[in-house]
Amino acid sequence: MNFNEKKLRYNNFSSFLKEKFGSKVYKIPIDAGFTCPNREKGTPCAYCDPAGSGTGAYKRDISLENQIAGYINRFKDKYKAQKFIAYFQSFTNTYKPVGELKQIYDSILQFDEIVGISIGTRPDCVDKDKISLISDYAEKYYVWIEYGMQSANDRTLQAINRGHSVNDLKNAVAMTKSINKNINICLHVILGLPDETHNDMMYTADITASLDVQGIKIHLLHIVKNTVLEKMYAGGLIKVMDERSYVSTVCDFLEKMPPQLLIQRLTGERHPDILVAPKWCLDKSRILNEINEELIRRDSFQGKKWGRKI
Numbered sequence: 001m002n003f004n005e006k007k008l009r010y011n012n013f014s015s016f017l018k019e020k021f022g023s024k025v026y027k028i029p030i031d032a033g034f035t036c037p038n039r040e041k042g043t044p045c046a047y048c049d050p051a052g053s054g055t056g057a058y059k060r061d062i063s064l065e066n067q068i069a070g071y072i073n074r075f076k077d078k079y080k081a082q083k084f085i086a087y088f089q090s091f092t093n094t095y096k097p098v099g100e101l102k103q104i105y106d107s108i109l110q111f112d113e114i115v116g117i118s119i120g121t122r123p124d125c126v127d128k129d130k131i132s133l134i135s136d137y138a139e140k141y142y143v144w145i146e147y148g149m150q151s152a153n154d155r156t157l158q159a160i161n162r163g164h165s166v167n168d169l170k171n172a173v174a175m176t177k178s179i180n181k182n183i184n185i186c187l188h189v190i191l192g193l194p195d196e197t198h199n200d201m202m203y204t205a206d207i208t209a210s211l212d213v214q215g216i217k218i219h220l221l222h223i224v225k226n227t228v229l230e231k232m233y234a235g236g237l238i239k240v241m242d243e244r245s246y247v248s249t250v251c252d253f254l255e256k257m258p259p260q261l262l263i264q265r266l267t268g269e270r271h272p273d274i275l276v277a278p279k280w281c282l283d284k285s286r287i288l289n290e291i292n293e294e295l296i297r298r299d300s301f302q303g304k305k306w307g308r309k310i
Contacts, residue, residue, distance in 0.1 A: 009295040010254050010302040013215065013264040017085075020142075021115060026079065027087040028071040032104045033058035036092035036122065038163050046160040046228040047190070047221060049274060055090065064107035072113050085116035085142070094121040098129050105137065116142035118186075123147045123172035124164040128179065135180035144215070146186040147172055152207035153200050156193050161228070166207070173211050186215035186264055191249055192241035193221055194232070201249055205256040209306060217265035218253060220246055223276040230276055240278045247290045251298065254291075259303035266291055 008015070017025040038044050057067050068086060075081040086108045094101065108114045117137050126145075137143050149169050151157055157165065169187075176183055187208055191201055208216060223233045223240060232238045241249070250266055257263070267287045269275075281287065295301055 008292055009300065010257075010263045010266075010292075011259065011261060013262045016262055021083050023082055024079065025083045025085060025115065026071075026075045026081045027085045027118065028068055028075075029055050029087050029089045030064060030067055030107075031055045031057040031059075031062075031090040032064055032088055032093060032107075034088075034091040034093050034095050036095055037125065038161065039091070043161055044228075045162055046194075046232075047224070048227060049224045049270075050226055058090070064104065065110070068107065068111055068114070072111065082113060083115045084111075084113050085118055085144075086111075086114050087118045087120070089120050092122050092125050093119045094130050095125050098133050101130065102133055105133070108141075114141070116144065118144035118146060120146040120148070120188075122164060123149070123169040126172050126175070128175065131176050131179045131183070135183060138180055138182045142184075143182065144184045144186055145176060146188060146217070149187040149204075149208070150190045151193055151196065151200070152204040153196065156196055156200065159194060170211065173213060177212050184215060185211075185213040186217060186262075187211070187213050188217045188219060189253075190219045190221050191246065191253070194229070194238045198249065198252075202252060202256065205253045209256050209258055209261075213261070215262040215264045216257065218250055218263075219265065219268055220278075220281055222268075222270050222281065223278075224270055225274045225276060233277060242278070243280045243287070243290075247287065247294050250291050251294045251300065254295070254302045255300055255305040257302050258306050261302070263302065 062070075072084060075084070088104070096104070105117065108117055119134060134143060134145060147169060150160070150162060152166050154165050173185055176185055189204055189208065221240060223229050229238065233240070246267070254263070267281065267284055269282050269284050272282060275282070
């Protein structure tokens with residue numbers, strides 16, 4: 001075990017960035033006014049809230065440049081930060097023609113404080129031209145593309161109306177790497193999806209570990225207002241994970257990850273105004289502490305079970 005922050009038993013992304021750039025690096029969430037193919041059809045993912053997990057800044061007519069400048073000034077003042085990654089977060093940030101994408105991504109160019117760019121998208125919304133465009137930014141910036149995998153089980157993907165398959169994800173990862181190996185790939189997964197067993201979630205862990213990716217974000221399934229899952233939850237058709245089960249499952253997941261994989265997220269919270277369940281997720285710091293304490297209790301760490309056959 002040789003992680004960048006000895007107190008933690010996993011390869012923490014924030015610590016990695018501090019070591020790489022010589023100072024704390026903050027991600028700036030950007031809402032560029034994208035939508036996604038599911039919403040265009042009027043059939044969003046079962047868990048997705050109307051804001052697409054974003055800030056809603058675009059609907060408030062805040063320009064991309066003003067969004068970026070606002071966060072830079074705020075974080076400089078609050079955290080004394082000097083370096084930032086522009087994170088195109090809301091909805092599917094490759095779901096426009098290449099020419100429009102370039103205009104959007106170029107909004108970062110005027111800011112010397114930006115050292116990286118991260119683009120959140122779906123594996124079925126990229127092609128060679130779009131990845132080639134993103135590749136161009138790797139000449140100057142630290143580049144990430146974040147693919148919403150959510151689960152490695154096609155049955156689950158169909159049940160939550162993702163609209164893509166596991167093979168779509170594998171093909172997107174392979175295509176991205178074939179165009180430019182300097183594009184870092186982060187996968188998003190959700191633990192606690194409807195009807196998924198522990199074995200299902202561990203299969204997702206095994207598939208993640210087998211792919212040529214550099215990072216992962218592990219999310220807890222949140223039930224939020226105005227979603228398909230809210231109706232199912234209210235009707236008693238689905239349940240959410242309890243805190244103890246989530247902490248234990250995250251640790252099981254981490255044990256299967258390659259030691260070098262960067263852990264960008266282990267849990268998250270939603271605004272109390274839209275969160276239906278589980279309420280225990282609102283104390284993010286406590287959950288992170290419990291995850292590390294569980295690894296210590298097990299005398300375990302990220303990668304302990306890495307490389308075992310699927």
